[in-house]
Amino acid sequence: MIFESNVSRRGFLAESTMMNRMTASSILLAAFLVGIVSVAQETIAVVLAQSNAAEFQSLFDGKSLNGWTQITGNPKLWAVEDGSLVMLGEGGGWLGTGRDHADFEFDFEFKLTPESNSGIYLRAPADKSHISRTGMEIQLLDETHPRYRDIKDWQKTGALYHVSPPAPGHLKPTGEWNRMEIRLEGPHLIVKLNGAKVVDDRLDSHPELDAEHPGLKRTTGRVGLQSHNGRVEFRKIRIRDLHPVRQ
Secondary structure (H helix, E strand, C coil), X not given: CHHHHHHHHHHHHHHHHHHHHHHHHHHHHHHHHHHHHHHHHHHHHHHHHHHHXXXXXXXXXXXXXXCEEEEXXXXXXXXXXXXXXXXXXXXXXXXEECCCECEEEEEEEEEECCCCEXXXXXXXXXXXXXXXXXXXEEEEECCCCXXXXXXXXXXXXXXXXXXXXXXXXXXXXXCCEXXXXXXXXXXXXXXXXXXXXXXXXXXXXXXXXXXXXXXXHCCCEEEEEEEEXXXXXXXXXXXXXXECCCC
């Protein structure tokens, strides 16, 4: 009886050990499968997000101003020369895209001349208001010119005008082509100048400016090219909508 009891106990222990190993293996397998499912879900989410975003669309054909709307100013101060869209001086108002954009990526190349001053309007209302306040403006400026030696940091190229100063040192000399990339998604704004991130800001992080800058709360509007003074050339202008315009 004692022998049989020991055998039974050994058999029970062996069976228990096997069951424990099987349970542990099952847990590991379940965890592995959960991990695979999680990765798959994340991958699918990324693919869907990318598929929902439109492709880049050119906004300038190199030959005409087709697709642009003269919002204010003298249309004779905008021209096309040698494949570039050119701002010829003060008084040209601004050119706007043909429709509103909400969340988007906008990139282009620009060339400044001595003392020139321009800007890019974002989520702008298509009217004659002060767009750097009622919408938003990214500054383009020959900031090295003596005329501008006393300007504020938020007036320099790449700045969200009067709101966010840019990281310095990335603007090329006048007469050379620069590349700017702007990404605006919800309240998150990123500006890159010649490959360097110069602004990374949230529009809702400036409550002290709400009264003066109602445009920071806008969710949609035109993208525009501003005429301030001097000659500025633009080329390779394109946009990609990240999400449909909110109604």
